[in-house]
Amino acid sequence: MPVPAPVLYPPFNIVRLSHVEYRVTDLDRSRAFYVDTLGLQITHEEPGLLMLRAMEERGHHCIILREAKAADVAVLGFKLFDQPDLERAAAFFAGKGLPVDWVERPFQGRTLLTRDPWGIPLEFYVKMDRLEPIHQSYKLYSGVRPLRIDHFNMFASDVDAAVAFYNEMGFRVTEYTEDAETGRIWAAWMHRKGGVHDVAFTNGRGPRLHHSAFWVPTPLNIIDLLDLMSTTGWVDNIERGPGRHGISNAFFLYIRDPDGHRIEIYCSDYQTVDPDLEPIKWDLKDPQRQTLWGAPAPRSWFEEGSLFDGADVAEPVLKAQPIVAP
Incomplete structure:
Protein backbone atom coordinates (compact mmCIF):
# COMPACT_ATOMS: atom_id res chain seq x y z
CA MET A 1 0.00 0.00 0.00
CA PRO A 2 1.25 3.52 -0.70
CA VAL A 3 1.90 5.93 2.15
CA PRO A 4 -1.25 8.07 2.57
CA ALA A 5 -1.18 11.77 1.80
CA PRO A 6 -0.84 13.83 5.00
CA VAL A 7 -3.99 15.20 6.61
CA LEU A 8 -3.02 18.84 7.12
CA TYR A 9 -6.30 19.81 8.82
CA PRO A 10 -7.04 16.89 11.15
CA PRO A 11 -10.23 16.61 13.20
CA PHE A 12 -8.36 17.66 16.36
CA ASN A 13 -4.91 19.15 16.95
CA ILE A 14 -2.30 16.96 18.66
CA VAL A 15 0.74 18.99 19.71
CA ARG A 16 3.07 16.13 20.67
CA LEU A 17 3.46 12.97 22.66
CA SER A 18 3.52 13.63 26.39
CA HIS A 19 3.96 10.69 28.75
CA VAL A 20 3.82 6.96 29.36
CA GLU A 21 2.72 5.01 32.42
CA TYR A 22 4.68 1.84 33.08
CA ARG A 23 3.60 -0.77 35.58
CA VAL A 24 6.68 -2.18 37.30
CA THR A 25 7.13 -5.01 39.78
CA ASP A 26 9.83 -3.49 42.01
CA LEU A 27 9.59 0.28 42.37
CA ASP A 28 12.87 0.60 44.27
CA ARG A 29 14.72 -1.23 41.50
CA SER A 30 12.98 0.89 38.86
CA ARG A 31 13.94 4.03 40.74
CA ALA A 32 17.57 2.91 40.72
CA PHE A 33 17.33 2.54 36.93
CA TYR A 34 15.35 5.63 35.88
CA VAL A 35 16.52 8.12 38.52
CA ASP A 36 19.92 7.03 39.81
CA THR A 37 21.21 5.67 36.49
CA LEU A 38 19.42 7.51 33.65
CA GLY A 39 19.09 10.79 35.56
CA LEU A 40 15.36 11.56 35.32
CA GLN A 41 14.05 13.93 38.00
CA ILE A 42 11.37 12.98 40.55
CA THR A 43 8.38 15.34 40.52
CA HIS A 44 6.04 13.35 42.79
CA GLU A 45 6.52 10.36 45.05
CA GLU A 46 4.12 8.33 47.17
CA PRO A 47 3.95 4.66 48.20
CA GLY A 48 3.85 2.56 45.03
CA LEU A 49 4.21 5.52 42.64
CA LEU A 50 6.92 7.70 41.09
CA MET A 51 6.43 10.53 38.58
CA LEU A 52 9.42 11.77 36.61
CA ARG A 53 10.44 14.46 34.13
CA ALA A 54 13.50 15.13 31.99
CA MET A 55 15.68 18.21 32.21
CA GLU A 56 14.07 20.46 29.57
CA GLU A 57 10.48 19.56 30.37
CA ARG A 58 8.15 22.02 32.11
CA GLY A 59 5.20 19.66 32.26
CA HIS A 60 4.86 17.77 35.52
CA HIS A 61 5.76 14.30 34.23
CA CYS A 62 6.78 12.29 31.20
CA ILE A 63 7.00 8.88 32.90
CA ILE A 64 4.79 7.39 35.58
CA LEU A 65 6.08 4.29 37.36
CA ARG A 66 3.38 2.41 39.25
CA GLU A 67 4.17 -0.71 41.25
CA ALA A 68 2.04 -3.72 40.30
CA LYS A 69 2.09 -7.51 40.38
CA ALA A 70 2.80 -7.69 36.64
CA ALA A 71 4.69 -5.34 34.33
CA ASP A 72 2.88 -3.75 31.38
CA VAL A 73 1.97 -0.36 29.88
CA ALA A 74 -1.10 1.38 31.28
CA VAL A 75 -1.41 4.29 28.83
CA LEU A 76 0.32 6.54 26.28
CA GLY A 77 -0.40 10.26 26.70
CA PHE A 78 -0.64 13.11 24.18
CA LYS A 79 -1.03 16.86 24.58
CA LEU A 80 -3.70 18.69 22.57
CA PHE A 81 -3.58 22.33 21.46
CA ASP A 82 -6.70 23.79 23.11
CA GLN A 83 -9.81 22.86 25.07
CA PRO A 84 -12.14 22.50 22.03
CA ASP A 85 -9.76 19.83 20.71
CA LEU A 86 -10.74 17.58 23.62
CA GLU A 87 -14.38 17.59 22.52
CA ARG A 88 -13.35 17.09 18.90
CA ALA A 89 -11.15 14.15 19.90
CA ALA A 90 -14.02 12.59 21.87
CA ALA A 91 -16.31 12.95 18.85
CA PHE A 92 -13.67 11.42 16.57
CA PHE A 93 -13.18 8.30 18.69
CA ALA A 94 -16.90 7.93 19.43
CA GLY A 95 -17.58 8.14 15.71
CA LYS A 96 -15.23 5.18 15.20
CA GLY A 97 -17.09 3.15 17.83
CA LEU A 98 -14.12 3.40 20.21
CA PRO A 99 -14.42 4.00 23.98
CA VAL A 100 -14.66 7.55 25.33
CA ASP A 101 -14.17 8.12 29.05
CA TRP A 102 -13.41 11.29 30.99
CA VAL A 103 -10.95 10.50 33.78
CA GLU A 104 -9.22 12.31 36.64
CA ARG A 105 -5.42 12.36 36.54
CA PRO A 106 -3.19 13.94 39.20
CA PHE A 107 -1.39 17.09 38.04
CA GLN A 108 -3.34 17.02 34.80
CA GLY A 109 -6.46 18.82 33.61
CA ARG A 110 -9.53 17.29 32.00
CA THR A 111 -8.41 14.06 30.35
CA LEU A 112 -9.95 11.89 27.66
CA LEU A 113 -9.16 8.16 27.90
CA THR A 114 -9.75 6.01 24.83
CA ARG A 115 -8.17 3.25 22.72
CA ASP A 116 -7.09 2.97 19.13
CA PRO A 117 -8.70 0.23 16.96
CA TRP A 118 -6.12 -2.34 18.15
CA GLY A 119 -6.61 -1.63 21.83
CA ILE A 120 -3.68 0.66 22.64
CA PRO A 121 -4.80 2.79 25.61
CA LEU A 122 -4.45 6.50 24.76
CA GLU A 123 -5.17 9.62 26.76
CA PHE A 124 -5.41 13.23 25.63
CA TYR A 125 -5.27 16.41 27.67
CA VAL A 126 -4.63 20.14 27.19
CA LYS A 127 -3.30 21.32 30.55
CA MET A 128 -0.68 19.72 32.81
CA ASP A 129 0.78 21.40 35.89
CA ARG A 130 3.80 23.51 34.96
CA LEU A 131 6.99 23.27 36.99
CA GLU A 132 9.87 25.67 37.33
CA PRO A 133 12.56 25.28 34.64
CA ILE A 134 15.58 23.19 35.60
CA HIS A 135 17.43 23.06 32.27
CA GLN A 136 20.11 25.40 33.68
CA SER A 137 20.30 23.67 37.05
CA TYR A 138 23.43 21.86 35.96
CA LYS A 139 24.09 20.39 39.40
CA LEU A 140 21.04 18.16 38.77
CA TYR A 141 22.38 16.70 35.53
CA SER A 142 23.41 13.08 35.95
CA GLY A 143 23.35 9.74 34.17
Whole structure:
Protein backbone atom coordinates (compact mmCIF):
# COMPACT_ATOMS: atom_id res chain seq x y z
CA MET A 1 0.00 0.00 0.00
CA PRO A 2 1.25 3.52 -0.70
CA VAL A 3 1.90 5.93 2.15
CA PRO A 4 -1.25 8.07 2.57
CA ALA A 5 -1.18 11.77 1.80
CA PRO A 6 -0.84 13.83 5.00
CA VAL A 7 -3.99 15.20 6.61
CA LEU A 8 -3.02 18.84 7.12
CA TYR A 9 -6.30 19.81 8.82
CA PRO A 10 -7.04 16.89 11.15
CA PRO A 11 -10.23 16.61 13.20
CA PHE A 12 -8.36 17.66 16.36
CA ASN A 13 -4.91 19.15 16.95
CA ILE A 14 -2.30 16.96 18.66
CA VAL A 15 0.74 18.99 19.71
CA ARG A 16 3.07 16.13 20.67
CA LEU A 17 3.46 12.97 22.66
CA SER A 18 3.52 13.63 26.39
CA HIS A 19 3.96 10.69 28.75
CA VAL A 20 3.82 6.96 29.36
CA GLU A 21 2.72 5.01 32.42
CA TYR A 22 4.68 1.84 33.08
CA ARG A 23 3.60 -0.77 35.58
CA VAL A 24 6.68 -2.18 37.30
CA THR A 25 7.13 -5.01 39.78
CA ASP A 26 9.83 -3.49 42.01
CA LEU A 27 9.59 0.28 42.37
CA ASP A 28 12.87 0.60 44.27
CA ARG A 29 14.72 -1.23 41.50
CA SER A 30 12.98 0.89 38.86
CA ARG A 31 13.94 4.03 40.74
CA ALA A 32 17.57 2.91 40.72
CA PHE A 33 17.33 2.54 36.93
CA TYR A 34 15.35 5.63 35.88
CA VAL A 35 16.52 8.12 38.52
CA ASP A 36 19.92 7.03 39.81
CA THR A 37 21.21 5.67 36.49
CA LEU A 38 19.42 7.51 33.65
CA GLY A 39 19.09 10.79 35.56
CA LEU A 40 15.36 11.56 35.32
CA GLN A 41 14.05 13.93 38.00
CA ILE A 42 11.37 12.98 40.55
CA THR A 43 8.38 15.34 40.52
CA HIS A 44 6.04 13.35 42.79
CA GLU A 45 6.52 10.36 45.05
CA GLU A 46 4.12 8.33 47.17
CA PRO A 47 3.95 4.66 48.20
CA GLY A 48 3.85 2.56 45.03
CA LEU A 49 4.21 5.52 42.64
CA LEU A 50 6.92 7.70 41.09
CA MET A 51 6.43 10.53 38.58
CA LEU A 52 9.42 11.77 36.61
CA ARG A 53 10.44 14.46 34.13
CA ALA A 54 13.50 15.13 31.99
CA MET A 55 15.68 18.21 32.21
CA GLU A 56 14.07 20.46 29.57
CA GLU A 57 10.48 19.56 30.37
CA ARG A 58 8.15 22.02 32.11
CA GLY A 59 5.20 19.66 32.26
CA HIS A 60 4.86 17.77 35.52
CA HIS A 61 5.76 14.30 34.23
CA CYS A 62 6.78 12.29 31.20
CA ILE A 63 7.00 8.88 32.90
CA ILE A 64 4.79 7.39 35.58
CA LEU A 65 6.08 4.29 37.36
CA ARG A 66 3.38 2.41 39.25
CA GLU A 67 4.17 -0.71 41.25
CA ALA A 68 2.04 -3.72 40.30
CA LYS A 69 2.09 -7.51 40.38
CA ALA A 70 2.80 -7.69 36.64
CA ALA A 71 4.69 -5.34 34.33
CA ASP A 72 2.88 -3.75 31.38
CA VAL A 73 1.97 -0.36 29.88
CA ALA A 74 -1.10 1.38 31.28
CA VAL A 75 -1.41 4.29 28.83
CA LEU A 76 0.32 6.54 26.28
CA GLY A 77 -0.40 10.26 26.70
CA PHE A 78 -0.64 13.11 24.18
CA LYS A 79 -1.03 16.86 24.58
CA LEU A 80 -3.70 18.69 22.57
CA PHE A 81 -3.58 22.33 21.46
CA ASP A 82 -6.70 23.79 23.11
CA GLN A 83 -9.81 22.86 25.07
CA PRO A 84 -12.14 22.50 22.03
CA ASP A 85 -9.76 19.83 20.71
CA LEU A 86 -10.74 17.58 23.62
CA GLU A 87 -14.38 17.59 22.52
CA ARG A 88 -13.35 17.09 18.90
CA ALA A 89 -11.15 14.15 19.90
CA ALA A 90 -14.02 12.59 21.87
CA ALA A 91 -16.31 12.95 18.85
CA PHE A 92 -13.67 11.42 16.57
CA PHE A 93 -13.18 8.30 18.69
CA ALA A 94 -16.90 7.93 19.43
CA GLY A 95 -17.58 8.14 15.71
CA LYS A 96 -15.23 5.18 15.20
CA GLY A 97 -17.09 3.15 17.83
CA LEU A 98 -14.12 3.40 20.21
CA PRO A 99 -14.42 4.00 23.98
CA VAL A 100 -14.66 7.55 25.33
CA ASP A 101 -14.17 8.12 29.05
CA TRP A 102 -13.41 11.29 30.99
CA VAL A 103 -10.95 10.50 33.78
CA GLU A 104 -9.22 12.31 36.64
CA ARG A 105 -5.42 12.36 36.54
CA PRO A 106 -3.19 13.94 39.20
CA PHE A 107 -1.39 17.09 38.04
CA GLN A 108 -3.34 17.02 34.80
CA GLY A 109 -6.46 18.82 33.61
CA ARG A 110 -9.53 17.29 32.00
CA THR A 111 -8.41 14.06 30.35
CA LEU A 112 -9.95 11.89 27.66
CA LEU A 113 -9.16 8.16 27.90
CA THR A 114 -9.75 6.01 24.83
CA ARG A 115 -8.17 3.25 22.72
CA ASP A 116 -7.09 2.97 19.13
CA PRO A 117 -8.70 0.23 16.96
CA TRP A 118 -6.12 -2.34 18.15
CA GLY A 119 -6.61 -1.63 21.83
CA ILE A 120 -3.68 0.66 22.64
CA PRO A 121 -4.80 2.79 25.61
CA LEU A 122 -4.45 6.50 24.76
CA GLU A 123 -5.17 9.62 26.76
CA PHE A 124 -5.41 13.23 25.63
CA TYR A 125 -5.27 16.41 27.67
CA VAL A 126 -4.63 20.14 27.19
CA LYS A 127 -3.30 21.32 30.55
CA MET A 128 -0.68 19.72 32.81
CA ASP A 129 0.78 21.40 35.89
CA ARG A 130 3.80 23.51 34.96
CA LEU A 131 6.99 23.27 36.99
CA GLU A 132 9.87 25.67 37.33
CA PRO A 133 12.56 25.28 34.64
CA ILE A 134 15.58 23.19 35.60
CA HIS A 135 17.43 23.06 32.27
CA GLN A 136 20.11 25.40 33.68
CA SER A 137 20.30 23.67 37.05
CA TYR A 138 23.43 21.86 35.96
CA LYS A 139 24.09 20.39 39.40
CA LEU A 140 21.04 18.16 38.77
CA TYR A 141 22.38 16.70 35.53
CA SER A 142 23.41 13.08 35.95
CA GLY A 143 23.35 9.74 34.17
CA VAL A 144 22.68 10.19 30.46
CA ARG A 145 21.39 13.77 30.98
CA PRO A 146 17.96 13.16 29.42
CA LEU A 147 16.47 16.37 28.00
CA ARG A 148 12.98 15.29 26.93
CA ILE A 149 10.82 12.36 25.96
CA ASP A 150 10.95 12.02 22.19
CA HIS A 151 8.79 9.20 20.80
CA PHE A 152 6.98 5.90 21.18
CA ASN A 153 7.50 2.91 18.88
CA MET A 154 4.80 0.24 18.79
CA PHE A 155 4.67 -3.26 17.34
CA ALA A 156 1.66 -3.40 15.00
CA SER A 157 0.05 -6.49 13.50
CA ASP A 158 -1.01 -4.38 10.47
CA VAL A 159 1.32 -1.41 9.92
CA ASP A 160 -0.58 -0.17 6.85
CA ALA A 161 -3.80 0.06 8.87
CA ALA A 162 -2.06 1.71 11.84
CA VAL A 163 -0.46 4.31 9.57
CA ALA A 164 -3.82 5.06 7.95
CA PHE A 165 -5.53 5.57 11.33
CA TYR A 166 -2.83 7.76 12.88
CA ASN A 167 -2.51 9.67 9.60
CA GLU A 168 -6.20 10.52 9.92
CA MET A 169 -5.39 12.04 13.34
CA GLY A 170 -2.77 14.28 11.71
CA PHE A 171 0.46 12.33 12.23
CA ARG A 172 2.64 12.73 9.11
CA VAL A 173 4.95 10.03 7.73
CA THR A 174 8.62 11.06 7.57
CA GLU A 175 10.30 7.75 6.72
CA TYR A 176 9.06 4.23 6.06
CA THR A 177 10.24 0.73 5.23
CA GLU A 178 8.56 -1.12 2.39
CA ASP A 179 8.57 -4.85 1.73
CA ALA A 180 9.41 -4.96 -1.98
CA GLU A 181 7.72 -8.33 -2.54
CA THR A 182 4.28 -7.28 -1.28
CA GLY A 183 4.41 -3.48 -1.51
CA ARG A 184 3.22 -3.31 2.10
CA ILE A 185 4.66 -1.03 4.76
CA TRP A 186 6.85 -2.92 7.24
CA ALA A 187 7.53 0.09 9.49
CA ALA A 188 6.73 3.81 9.53
CA TRP A 189 7.81 6.90 11.46
CA MET A 190 5.19 9.64 12.02
CA HIS A 191 5.38 13.04 13.69
CA ARG A 192 3.39 15.95 15.08
CA LYS A 193 6.05 18.09 16.77
CA GLY A 194 8.46 18.54 13.86
CA GLY A 195 11.03 15.83 14.57
CA VAL A 196 11.28 12.52 12.76
CA HIS A 197 8.59 10.93 14.91
CA ASP A 198 6.28 11.10 17.87
CA VAL A 199 5.01 7.60 17.08
CA ALA A 200 6.38 4.76 14.99
CA PHE A 201 5.00 1.37 14.01
CA THR A 202 7.05 -1.78 13.46
CA ASN A 203 5.68 -4.99 11.99
CA GLY A 204 5.26 -7.70 14.62
CA ARG A 205 2.98 -9.29 17.16
CA GLY A 206 0.91 -6.37 18.31
CA PRO A 207 -0.13 -4.15 19.74
CA ARG A 208 2.86 -3.99 22.08
CA LEU A 209 5.12 -1.11 23.03
CA HIS A 210 8.51 -1.58 21.43
CA HIS A 211 10.15 1.35 23.20
CA SER A 212 9.94 4.86 24.59
CA ALA A 213 12.79 7.19 23.67
CA PHE A 214 14.60 10.07 25.36
CA TRP A 215 16.54 12.80 23.61
CA VAL A 216 20.04 13.57 24.93
CA PRO A 217 22.47 16.37 24.06
CA THR A 218 25.27 14.44 22.29
CA PRO A 219 26.51 10.93 21.48
CA LEU A 220 29.06 11.38 24.25
CA ASN A 221 26.23 11.24 26.79
CA ILE A 222 25.42 7.78 25.47
CA ILE A 223 29.04 6.69 25.81
CA ASP A 224 29.06 7.99 29.39
CA LEU A 225 25.88 6.01 30.14
CA LEU A 226 27.44 2.84 28.77
CA ASP A 227 30.45 3.31 31.04
CA LEU A 228 28.14 3.93 33.99
CA MET A 229 25.84 0.96 33.33
CA SER A 230 28.74 -1.43 32.73
CA THR A 231 30.31 -0.59 36.10
CA THR A 232 27.23 -0.32 38.33
CA GLY A 233 25.54 -3.67 37.75
CA TRP A 234 23.49 -2.85 34.64
CA VAL A 235 25.68 -4.31 31.88
CA ASP A 236 23.15 -7.06 31.10
CA ASN A 237 20.48 -4.38 30.50
CA ILE A 238 22.35 -3.05 27.44
CA GLU A 239 20.57 -4.55 24.43
CA ARG A 240 21.70 -2.81 21.23
CA GLY A 241 24.13 -0.10 20.23
CA PRO A 242 25.59 2.38 20.31
CA GLY A 243 25.09 3.04 16.62
CA ARG A 244 23.57 5.33 14.03
CA HIS A 245 20.27 4.52 12.37
CA GLY A 246 19.96 4.84 8.62
CA ILE A 247 16.34 5.74 9.21
CA SER A 248 16.19 9.11 11.03
CA ASN A 249 20.04 9.44 11.10
CA ALA A 250 19.78 9.21 14.90
CA PHE A 251 22.61 8.10 17.15
CA PHE A 252 21.06 5.47 19.42
CA LEU A 253 21.32 3.07 22.32
CA TYR A 254 18.68 0.56 23.42
CA ILE A 255 18.55 -0.57 27.03
CA ARG A 256 16.05 -2.53 29.12
CA ASP A 257 14.66 -1.53 32.50
CA PRO A 258 14.41 -4.09 35.35
CA ASP A 259 11.07 -5.38 33.99
CA GLY A 260 12.25 -5.53 30.38
CA HIS A 261 10.58 -2.30 29.20
CA ARG A 262 12.81 -1.05 26.37
CA ILE A 263 14.18 2.51 26.46
CA GLU A 264 15.98 4.19 23.59
CA ILE A 265 18.50 6.94 24.24
CA TYR A 266 18.57 9.08 21.14
CA CYS A 267 20.06 12.20 19.49
CA SER A 268 21.02 13.75 16.16
CA ASP A 269 17.90 13.31 14.04
CA TYR A 270 16.56 16.16 11.89
CA GLN A 271 13.68 18.66 11.55
CA THR A 272 10.56 17.76 9.56
CA VAL A 273 8.42 20.85 10.04
CA ASP A 274 7.44 21.53 6.42
CA PRO A 275 3.99 20.07 5.70
CA ASP A 276 5.00 19.09 2.14
CA LEU A 277 8.14 17.19 3.15
CA GLU A 278 8.28 13.98 1.12
CA PRO A 279 8.67 10.72 3.11
CA ILE A 280 11.91 8.79 2.66
CA LYS A 281 11.45 5.17 1.56
CA TRP A 282 13.72 2.31 2.63
CA ASP A 283 13.77 -1.29 1.42
CA LEU A 284 13.36 -3.92 4.12
CA LYS A 285 16.50 -5.77 2.97
CA ASP A 286 18.74 -2.69 2.97
CA PRO A 287 21.34 -3.38 5.71
CA GLN A 288 21.86 0.36 6.29
CA ARG A 289 18.19 0.84 7.13
CA GLN A 290 18.62 -0.50 10.67
CA THR A 291 22.12 0.80 11.27
CA LEU A 292 23.91 3.13 8.88
CA TRP A 293 27.15 1.28 9.67
CA GLY A 294 25.56 -2.00 8.55
CA ALA A 295 25.27 -3.96 11.82
CA PRO A 296 21.90 -5.77 12.10
CA ALA A 297 19.76 -5.70 15.24
CA PRO A 298 19.51 -8.70 17.59
CA ARG A 299 16.50 -11.01 17.45
CA SER A 300 15.18 -9.68 20.77
CA TRP A 301 14.78 -6.25 19.18
CA PHE A 302 12.29 -7.69 16.65
CA GLU A 303 10.45 -10.08 18.97
CA GLU A 304 10.26 -8.66 22.52
CA GLY A 305 8.02 -5.82 23.68
CA SER A 306 5.79 -4.61 26.52
CA LEU A 307 2.12 -5.57 26.64
CA PHE A 308 -0.57 -2.88 26.79
CA ASP A 309 -3.14 -3.23 29.55
CA GLY A 310 -6.36 -4.69 28.14
CA ALA A 311 -5.13 -5.12 24.55
CA ASP A 312 -5.22 -8.49 22.79
CA VAL A 313 -2.09 -9.34 20.81
CA ALA A 314 -2.42 -10.61 17.21
CA GLU A 315 0.09 -12.13 14.80
CA PRO A 316 1.34 -9.81 12.05
CA VAL A 317 -0.42 -9.77 8.69
CA LEU A 318 2.90 -9.25 6.90
CA LYS A 319 5.30 -12.21 7.25
CA ALA A 320 8.35 -10.52 5.73
CA GLN A 321 11.58 -11.00 7.65
CA PRO A 322 14.20 -8.28 8.18
CA ILE A 323 17.93 -8.93 8.46
CA VAL A 324 18.64 -10.26 11.98
CA ALA A 325 21.98 -10.51 13.75
CA PRO A 326 23.22 -14.13 14.07
